Amino acid sequence: MSGRREDLAQLRRLRRAALFEGATLLGLLTVAVPAKHLFGYAAATHVMGPVHGFAFLVYAHALIVTVSGGGWTRSECARLAVAAFVPLGAVANVGLLRRKEAEFWSNPT
Incomplete structure (x- = not known):
């Protein structure tokens, strides 16, 4: 039963990582990039860029760990991999x- 529990936990981690990655990209595109180009505030992209990069790596790691457990077509x-390279x-x-x-x-098994 602990294997199923871990699979469910990993699936939930992947979902949270997807939301985190999307939220950081949204912040980068709607706040940091306009602040840099409209107001000359380059620090915004210097902060949000690495945060989004970290979120992307977290998503990629969660994806690899989750799908390596099997049960995915x-x-x-x-779809999950390509989605990482498409905005949102x-x-x-x-x-x-x-x-x-x-x-x-x-599926109870």
């Missing part, structure tokens, strides 16, 4: 991750 894996793509995958979590609960 190639198209799901590709990781956030778009939250629905897929919720469906996978619902599948997890509906």
